[in-house]
Amino acid sequence: MTEQAIPASPVEADIEVFGALTDKEPQKPPRSQWKDVWDQFRKHKGAVFGGGFLIFITLGVIFGPWLWDIDPKTLDIRNKNWRPVYTLLWDDTAKAGWLHPFGTDQLGRDILAQMIAGGRVSMAVGWLAMGLALLIGTAIGVLSGYFKRLDFLLMRFTDLVLSLPILPLTLLAVTLFRQPLNSRFGPEGGMFILIVGIIGLTSWMQTARIVRGDILALKEREFILAARSIGTKSGKIIRRHLLPNVISPIMVSATLGLATAIITESALSFLGVGFPSDYPTWGKLLADAVQRMQDYPERVLLPGIAISLTVLSVNYLGDGLRDALDPRIRGR
Amino acid sequence: MLTFTFRRLILSIPTLLFISFIIFGLLQLAPGDPMAQVPLTVPPEVKQKMREALGLGAPWYVQYYKWLIQFFWIEPKIFIDYLTNTSFLLGWLPDTSLYNGELRVLSWQTRSPVMDIVMQRMPQTLWVVGLSYVVGIVIAIPIGIYSAYRHYSVFDQAGTFVTMIGFSIPPFFTGPLLIVIFSVYLGWLPSIYDTTHVVTDWESFKVQFFQMIMPVMVLALQTTAQISRYMRGAMLDNLNQDYVRTARAKGLREGVVVLVHVLRNSMIPVVTVIALGMPAIFGGAIITENVFKVNGIGQLLLTALFANDLPMVMTLTFIFAILIVLFNLIADVLYGLLDPRIRYD
Numbered sequence: 265m266t267e268q269a270i271p272a273s274p275v276e277a278d279i280e281v282f283g284a285l286t287d288k289e290p291q292k293p294p295r296s297q298w299k300d301v302w303d304q305f306r307k308h309k310g311a312v313f314g315g316g317f318l319i320f321i322t323l324g325v326i327f328g329p330w331l332w333d334i335d336p337k338t339l340d341i342r343n344k345n346w347r348p349v350y351t352l353l354w355d356d357t358a359k360a361g362w363l364h365p366f367g368t369d370q371l372g373r374d375i376l377a378q379m380i381a382g383g384r385v386s387m388a389v390g391w392l393a394m395g396l397a398l399l400i401g402t403a404i405g406v407l408s409g410y411f412k413r414l415d416f417l418l419m420r421f422t423d424l425v426l427s428l429p430i431l432p433l434t435l436l437a438v439t440l441f442r443q444p445l446n447s448r449f450g451p452e453g454g455m456f457i458l459i460v461g462i463i464g465l466t467s468w469m470q471t472a473r474i475v476r477g478d479i480l481a482l483k484e485r486e487f488i489l490a491a492r493s494i495g496t497k498s499g500k501i502i503r504r505h506l507l508p509n510v511i512s513p514i515m516v517s518a519t520l521g522l523a524t525a526i527i528t529e530s531a532l533s534f535l536g537v538g539f540p541s542d543y544p545t546w547g548k549l550l551a552d553a554v555q556r557m558q559d560y561p562e563r564v565l566l567p568g569i570a571i572s573l574t575v576l577s578v579n580y581l582g583d584g585l586r587d588a589l590d591p592r593i594r595g596r
Numbered sequence: 597m598l599t600f601t602f603r604r605l606i607l608s609i610p611t612l613l614f615i616s617f618i619i620f621g622l623l624q625l626a627p628g629d630p631m632a633q634v635p636l637t638v639p640p641e642v643k644q645k646m647r648e649a650l651g652l653g654a655p656w657y658v659q660y661y662k663w664l665i666q667f668f669w670i671e672p673k674i675f676i677d678y679l680t681n682t683s684f685l686l687g688w689l690p691d692t693s694l695y696n697g698e699l700r701v702l703s704w705q706t707r708s709p710v711m712d713i714v715m716q717r718m719p720q721t722l723w724v725v726g727l728s729y730v731v732g733i734v735i736a737i738p739i740g741i742y743s744a745y746r747h748y749s750v751f752d753q754a755g756t757f758v759t760m761i762g763f764s765i766p767p768f769f770t771g772p773l774l775i776v777i778f779s780v781y782l783g784w785l786p787s788i789y790d791t792t793h794v795v796t797d798w799e800s801f802k803v804q805f806f807q808m809i810m811p812v813m814v815l816a817l818q819t820t821a822q823i824s825r826y827m828r829g830a831m832l833d834n835l836n837q838d839y840v841r842t843a844r845a846k847g848l849r850e851g852v853v854v855l856v857h858v859l860r861n862s863m864i865p866v867v868t869v870i871a872l873g874m875p876a877i878f879g880g881a882i883i884t885e886n887v888f889k890v891n892g893i894g895q896l897l898l899t900a901l902f903a904n905d906l907p908m909v910m911t912l913t914f915i916f917a918i919l920i921v922l923f924n925l926i927a928d929v930l931y932g933l934l935d936p937r938i939r940y941d
Binding site for chain 2: 310366423426427428429430431432433434436437439440523527530531534535536547550551554557558561564565568571572575576578580583
């Protein structure tokens with residue numbers, strides 16, 4: 265005689281019969297889009313490291329001066345040309361110590377303090393120039409994608425700016441406009457405004473193109489039609505419906521913009537047209553150290569590594585963001 | 597295709613005019629005074645005369661017009677004369693003498709024609725830049741193909757990492773780094789590029805070869821990183837397409853499938869990236885030339901900028917602009933040639 269399980273209720277019996285219809289596992293609670301994005305982002309090890317390092321270096325240069333409170337401009341000629349502390353590992357007689365972990369330069373200024381001060385300038389230029397470029401790029405992209413009448417004009421303008429020789433023009437503008445801005449805002453402030461402005465004004469084009477393409481596609485979708493049919497004004501459609509949907513390409517091009525801004529600023533300082541000589545930035549420290557790199561290679565290496573690692577981490581962050589924000593890749 | 601090319605060629609003329617106007621406007625707005633270096637003992641009326649002798653007395657549109665005429669009309673005449681009279685390539689043509697002593701674009705530093713100096717400097721830049729681009733492409737394409745073919749393999753992971761590093765390290769860091777390693781510690785390679793060196797025999801060729809390694813490799817690293825990333829991406833897009841399965845199903849060998857079918861389709865975006873990357877490489881050459889002391893046009897631009905030599909700066913920046921517009925045009929035409937779907941005619 266075969267034992268058959270007696271079903272507790274008729275409904276459950278039905279479910280048992282149509283077994284294919286039951287869920288094998290309990291239903292997951294609904295998830296927000298940003299949680300999905302975060303999960304995908306976490307899978308990309310390089311991106312997580314990159315993001316972490318970027319946060320670390322940004323916080324480091326912001327709060328560094330409180331943790332390491334030696335003034336980067338103080339001359340201490342008796343303690344000049346200290347080597348970094350790690351030289352003690354293979355050379356006991358080296359002039360090094362924990363008093364100046366990264367050593368001092370030819371005028372006795374502490375290199376760690378200079379690196380922090382330089383990083384402050386480099387990162388500030390990077391973030392601000394990127395913000396400016398994003399602002400211009402998004403504005404032009406949205407305007408030209410949304411308003412048909414402006415499209416031709418703005419895109420031809422973008423093409424024209426794209427065919428400008430950026431680095432020569434940047435060099436030109438920085439050398440030519442240094443004087444009036446310096447007399448207006450002081451040598452440091454003037455240069456800062458000039459460099460941020462120039463980098464921002466010359467790197468918005470890619471963002472504009474990407475945003476325009478996305479807006480053109482989004483504009484034809486039903487939800488925009490719905491918004492328009494209930495009488496939403498253009499400005500509101502753009503702010504409430506279009507901009508949140510193009511946030512992901514903007515974020516990806518933000519990372520690219522940050523990387524180029526940091527590199528351009530350092531390149532300008534390296535070529536000797538950047539900030540004034542007693543005002544450290546990473547590119548400036550590197551350029552000043554090139555003459556003495558045979559005796560003190562660490563002075564080239566430290567700022568160079570700082571620039572490279574920051575740019576590398578920003579690029580990895582961009583890679584990870586691109587994967588995480590792309591719904592076709594996400595969830596695979 | 598021909599009409600498309602022709603139309604683009606005509607469209608590039610207003611673009612170039614616009615760019616030249618922007619550069620000119622920047623130089624006009626700039627407050628730098630070319631007379632700043634003149635001693636204070638020189639009386640103001642003499643200074644005024646000197647200013648007029650430099651052509652600064654005239655209103656801006658006259659200056660701009662004169663520059664346009666000099667650059668687009670007189671300099672080409674001289675170039676044609678040079679081609680037909682002395683050049684190796686076209687010297688067999690009957691000698692022309694189109695140029696008869698008009699005023700050319702003069703450098704304020706040397707008082708000699710700007711284009712003569714540019715022509716002296718151009719070969720150095722072209723050698724270093726061109727060679728580095730070729731080297732970069734030759735390295736990048738196999739890396740891109742193989743890492744896409746073995747997606748997520750160790751080679752792919754390592755390749756992606758290395759190209760990411762090459763992408764991120766700026767040339768003004770790799771340059772000094774290589775100099776420290778290979779010139780200072782190892783002593784294998786010279787740190788300064790000697791442009792007066794003439795190749796006559798095997799020994800001097802070796803010297804030339806060794807001095808070119810570092811500048812070329814620094815520039816090539818950037819190219820390699822960029823192009824191999826694009827190559828990998830394009831190959832990955834194509835490897836999963838239906839036509840690849842069809843090709844395999846027909847029984848074609850794997851090498852043919854990958855290197856003929858997939859590669860040819862993947863090359864379409866990569867070729868345009870190669871053409872579009874060319875101007876950026878010239879920009880990078882400004883830094884590399886500065887690091888390795890190559891006296892090319894990038895270094896010329898820098899010294900002219902510091903010396904406030906406006907005609908030289910204007911002409912050089914515009915030459916960079918011509919390069920960009922030219923390579924954009926080449927990229928467009930190549931795209932049309934390679935991909936019949938997007939021909940515009």
